[in-house]
Amino acid sequence: MAIDHPHRRTRLSALLLVALWSLAESKYIAYNTTQRIVADKLNVHIVAHTHDDVGWLKTVDQYYVGSNNSIQGACVQNVLDSIIPSLLADKNRRFIYVEQAFFQRWWRQQSDEIKNTVKELLSSGQLEFINGGMCMHDEAAVHYIDMIDQTTLGHRFIKQEFGIIPRIGWQIDPFGHSAVQAYLLSAEVGFDALYFFRIDYQDLAKRKDLKSLEVIWRASKSLGLSADIFTGIFPKNYEPPPGGFYFEVNDDSPVIQDDPLLFDYNVQERVDDFVAAALSQANITRANHIMFTMGTDFKYQYANSWFRQLDKFIHYVNKAARQLEFFTERNSSGYTTDSLADALAIAQHHDAVTGTEKQHVANDYAKRLSIGYSEAEKLVGASLACLTEPISRPGCYNMTTKFEQCPLLNISYCPPSEVDLSRGKKLIVLVYNSLGWKRNDIIRIPVISESIVHDSDGNEIESQLLPLADATINLRSHHVKAYLGISPSITPKFWLIFAVSVPPLGFNTYFVSSTKGKGSVASVSTFYSSEESKKSNIEVGKGKLKLLYNVKDGTLTHYLNSRSLVKASMEQTYSYYAGDSGSGSDPQASGAYIFRPNGTFPIKPEKKTPTTIVRGSILDEVHQQINPWIYQVSRVYKDKEHAEVEFTVGPIPVDDEIGKELVTKITTGMATNKTFYTDSNGRDFIKRVRDYRSDWEFQVNQPVAGNYYPVRDYRSDWEFQVNQPVAGNYYPINLGIYMQDDSTEFSVLVDRSVGGSSILDGQIELMLHRRLLYDDGRGVGEALNETVCVDGECAGLTVQGKFYVKIDPLGEGSRWRRTFGQEIYSPLLVAFSKEDGGNWTGSHTANFSAMDPSYSLPDNVALITLQALEDGNVLLRLAHLYEVGEHKDLSAMAYVELKKMFPVRKIGNIIEMNLSANQEKAAVEKKRLKWKTEGSSGVETIARGAPVDPSKLVVELAPMEIRTFMIKFDYITFAKIGDS
């Protein structure tokens, strides 16, 4: 909840953000894995190996090619294929290979090129043959002549093909060991040593105790010391030491995460694990050398997955403590280049914003956004300071002004504004507008005492003090604790509410000071639902819009606009859908992916809870505790013609073991004929017909040969069968939903993505919150049951959001939807500073617009991107906000005068780009594929803005057109461009 939904963010235009996006510095780490022996230290010999049984659960050929993996996942071809590039990648990497039966199969399939590479790797010792027989023979059930023969077969091949002689016996898996193996198949073969595992458990215990796992094995009475062989017995097995050192593809062991730009950096922990494992083994060896057998049966199928980790262990364990400290201090240093842009980009992923991720992943997204927000906040603060600082500080060095923001303002937590202004101190409130038109809006900030507001000219402006409701205070303290881990020491007393006016692409500054008894505190009246109330309706709203509420039960009854003369009956109620558990007749549970209701249950307002009406000079509010877990504030502003509803929902109770999906329904008397409209990603509005699906027109009888493609367009429908009367008619809502009758259109805009529909004519519903108890079986493996924990106590998630309601005369709704919709998406940015005693306005820029003071973007155009790129170019993206035919005036061609948009800069060069700005528009047009389509003549008049004339620099925008430009200014210095 504290982290706003991704799209609720301040658009950071070029004026503030010079280079938010930048490629992080190259983080290639050349791991130092040089081999070395240090006399007085414990030396760990890392032996990278695979143990490839020449037949066991699968046949030798099945193991080789990797068939029959259902029995055992194992493919020796993978091992041998992958080891080559892994060794080539770093000359310090070494690997031993044992079973020649597999190697020979592989060898004969290789190209000369690979063969030469292998020869080089063998020659350099990076690849080494150990044991070297065709298999790792048994030592109990085999005759010595067969042992000799199979070893000779392997050894001769290795000698002839590579001129190499294996030096080490390696009998790590046979189920016991014979004297003949030691003196004959090891010493007489000429091995330097024999290593084995599998030994009687009592023998092993005693040898560990006596540090006798390494012995000279004198196995022949007849040949005596002439056939001695150094023998090493592994202390536990032939696997990596305990402590999580398995690195096969998909293995569970913690990998070394040593990239400080990523989360979960863990070098110190893993180094500690490694050292602990080494010390544990050191206790049972005589010398200061121990071996880590890094591998086991059929491992290294992707050798790189092991070497990547082994390299890191060697590299980091060999460093001095000092370097490790550097790395572990990274968290406290706060250094990161993950930006808000990155975080936002990632959050657009189809398992992120949708909620189909696991909870810990959702937390990770929130963390990224929070970090990104925090990074951006610093940058914004610095940029604002730079823009307001005196001209005498060129380059924005040594700025004295600091601006802070309040990301938790939505829950009334804002330390910069919750300050004592008693001794003449003033709070500076800078309000920035990233849109290309002038905006008037209402700001609300929490204050601790009665306050008044002045503009930068020193005039007091209208303000309203609104006592903080208990519900708000509870929410605030609970969630500040939950998200920040602190308990706020101060509780603000009022919301200070005031109107601001901000120029396009610019800011204005306001000054808050304390006052005793002079503040305009709103009146608060509370009534309880009562059958006996005298007056049947209460009117709320001081301006043109009025809402009527029924005194009897506190419900909304009518929507009235005295200017447009719209008068409509309007009810608003809450209901929940019981989430299907999937265990009844319908096996499909409702969950993260699937909305599968099992019944609708209206929520009746509880009679004992009061309705509180707050009336003030700027706005009226209606506070309603619908039930213990739904709190709603409806707002009617004196100068706005839409109503705003702020809902706080949660924790949704699930004591009855039923998941619930909460909706609000707004019901009018409109005859909407199954039809409603929802936005497509906040852009187009798409017509929706209940129980029908708008789709394409089939020309079923025409030939279907490859020359003509069917067209799927926005117009035509085909009938389909609705099996889920509610879920089947639900649509995503990012911007809004509306419906029409003969004379009016009823629009609801949202501040976040929700689901919505019109299940009944004249009614719009929005799904505001979901809490479900069953996984819906589509992969996430968790129920959508989000909780927030404070001091170890967890409760279901509470969400707070807003929607906006307006009824217009038919044909007039689009202007509000488009203009206000854009403003919802790009809210004013509010930053705080303190006046440091002197005359702030005298030494700072208090209001500013990047655009010509006389200029504003047309009503039907939004500035959606203005971003300085690191190469000095500026990316400009302008969007026409209206579709063809959407509005009688505003659906026309729009014109943007760039010279007025950038009055103090000279555009040296302007190139129109494709949407994602990675190629010139002209190039796209040139190579655009022309498709023959069924039933289309190819002749259609489509409006598009003409190319920009570099001398005029006027951008034409046709309906729904978005145009992207790369602009090179002749000189570009955003630091100081003077007041507007």
Added chain:
Amino acid sequence: MAIDHPHRRTRLSALLLVALWSLAESKYIAYNTTQRIVADKLNVHIVAHTHDDVGWLKTVDQYYVGSNNSIQGACVQNVLDSIIPSLLADKNRRFIYVEQAFFQRWWRQQSDEIKNTVKELLSSGQLEFINGGMCMHDEAAVHYIDMIDQTTLGHRFIKQEFGIIPRIGWQIDPFGHSAVQAYLLSAEVGFDALYFFRIDYQDLAKRKDLKSLEVIWRASKSLGLSADIFTGIFPKNYEPPPGGFYFEVNDDSPVIQDDPLLFDYNVQERVDDFVAAALSQANITRANHIMFTMGTDFKYQYANSWFRQLDKFIHYVNKAARQLEFFTERNSSGYTTDSLADALAIAQHHDAVTGTEKQHVANDYAKRLSIGYSEAEKLVGASLACLTEPISRPGCYNMTTKFEQCPLLNISYCPPSEVDLSRGKKLIVLVYNSLGWKRNDIIRIPVISESIVHDSDGNEIESQLLPLADATINLRSHHVKAYLGISPSITPKFWLIFAVSVPPLGFNTYFVSSTKGKGSVASVSTFYSSEESKKSNIEVGKGKLKLLYNVKDGTLTHYLNSRSLVKASMEQTYSYYAGDSGSGSDPQASGAYIFRPNGTFPIKPEKKTPTTIVRGSILDEVHQQINPWIYQVSRVYKDKEHAEVEFTVGPIPVDDEIGKELVTKITTGMATNKTFYTDSNGRDFIKRVRDYRSDWEFQVNQPVAGNYYPVRDYRSDWEFQVNQPVAGNYYPINLGIYMQDDSTEFSVLVDRSVGGSSILDGQIELMLHRRLLYDDGRGVGEALNETVCVDGECAGLTVQGKFYVKIDPLGEGSRWRRTFGQEIYSPLLVAFSKEDGGNWTGSHTANFSAMDPSYSLPDNVALITLQALEDGNVLLRLAHLYEVGEHKDLSAMAYVELKKMFPVRKIGNIIEMNLSANQEKAAVEKKRLKWKTEGSSGVETIARGAPVDPSKLVVELAPMEIRTFMIKFDYITFAKIGDS
């Protein structure tokens, strides 16, 4: 059973085997994966891709580094790391990558070298960025400006870093698709096409029906056709088509096995699968182009595992049927270079010969041995023919003689000898001896009528006809059917038994002809166990050895040797151990790895079954049906002083749901003081003390610093605790087991590896067969319950084997154990041909020795290897067979005169090698590490043979010494060297 145990094979010396071992011809296949479009055919576009969610079940960074794999096995770093070498390996390989959030993380960690490589791959189009935003954004819950921003962030990076512009929209996983995505984020971005999956199921069904999965999507009312976008909707999902086309590491899909040298070649089947999948998809597209999306979530962690298969599909599907036929006919062509040597080498693996493999793997080993045997048999046949052919056929071309062998001779199946010899035809029996000393032995072959035998001089030699027992005939017909799939049409009537005498490293030839009434048919007498029998003992054996049997119950009672005057009581009985089920108080089941008996149960011979005594001129036999599933033949040869016991055991009944492990126990009255001896891999005999373990002597109190290593030698013991009184005293027996008392030693030799022990003083036991019903939990996951199936009816496995029993005066046993032990390991090779009417001996070489006629290897030396290598060298390995002190005379230094061993060849060069012949012995000695050992003075007199004087060419062999030589003959032609 038909496949003999690995070590039961004929040693194939250089005389017969010129180049059994050879490296298979290079089988590198350059796959032709060139891209091409064929107009009139269905073109399948293989799109190798991975779908990497930017957070879902794991966080974005967890997915990147591959942590938290317990939640989901996924590591994008693996994907991006592994794709590089995979693409470099073949320029026809192509890969698309989508999510820039991951790519950017990876990119900044790369070295300049990798970066340059990636740039080249991008430039060539092998690697292609698709979609190109930071993530594959959602299309329902996101605002269009956020979609633009995140796409721009990715596209700008790609443009700046690589100068590249993504061409394709790829929204394959979002849960629905918006008009804005189509016209704005695809067409306006400049994409050529948009591909997506996830679409309403009714919509999908209709589109498939109407072939409208590919459409021109006109999504903007305002921009009309100017924002058309070609849109492809996947027909099923974004995964590979159905039919097993997943090739991630450890995936189950059948890989294309196209190496004809390996088993399970399946190119045709997999090509068929691919074509079927393509045709299925073709039915729902308009043009003759379809796309296979080869990949899915987080795949290509080891990219090569996919490309290896994709390459093969492209290669083989693009070929003409003709080539495929070639490959599929491979099985019938019988072509393979897998040799017996390879198969034997593989069978030495510690999960092969041990029986710890799964049953299907055991079958694979058997198949390999069978093929190897068959290959070797052909080679042996040809070599023998060459050696016997007239000198007039130089180079062994156009040989008229054919020699066959009988691998199933052990179950009396030998078609070459089961022939009608009635009309003067003669069966030629060639007997080859691969050892270096002359051998006299008894041969037995099945014949269909009374027959006699002549030697090559035309003299009739002693023979004996032995009627085939019913048990033998039943076993024969059942197992010929089981292993060869045929029912023998002829049933032989007799075993023809005759004595042969074969020179060292040579052969002799015998001629079998038919005779009526003149054959020496053995007498057969049968008696039933009876309390009333008059005579208490029956004596068996015509020579120095006699066995006495008790008439009352048919049991063996005494062993008598009239030469050595050994007279010993001897009983032989059968018992079984009940296999622990692991479900009682002991959780450990008896199984493949673990012998865990749960009680011993003696098997009492059933009284109703008869004992049959067969007496003949060469040997006597005692046939005993011990119980319905144990049949035993004891043999006493006139000219041998050991008894031979042939056991046929099985199917072991398990109707009582108890697994059984069958042992035979031979009990004498010897006072053996817990001590017995077992061989180590058929080489040394190791002293075993019951309930003790012979091990090393600890010098516990001496310093354990790294300078001195403890010695583990053959001498000393330390006490250990026996928790399993039977299993804990079991040892592997490959050659034999013996025990001693004050005056005698009792030896048992075996023809295969078995387990054995002496659980009671004076008693030796051998485990002959095991049938168990529970997996013992050590990995194989199957109970050791082997079955043989005939016509769909399966029964427990029947095994047939032999052991040999001898009692010698103390100090004399080793000679028999060593000499006869070597003969058991290297039995005479018997090959058959037919006399083609003429005088065969006149035109062929009938007897031959490679050695000087006057020469034989010393009794204490065995020739264990004589092998011609492909480089013209000959590998010679000689083994001293006795340990120090093992025999009063034979433990002395032995001398081998190479000049007499190779009388007609001149040794040009002789180099002593290490045991596995991959380096010179001198080099081994030079680099041999010298270890300081605890408690050893380092002065010890060890006998070793001196270096070979090239002028004398006498090889000295000290006790237990094996010496390996590489010999270069001045001229080497094995083809024809004249008669001996």
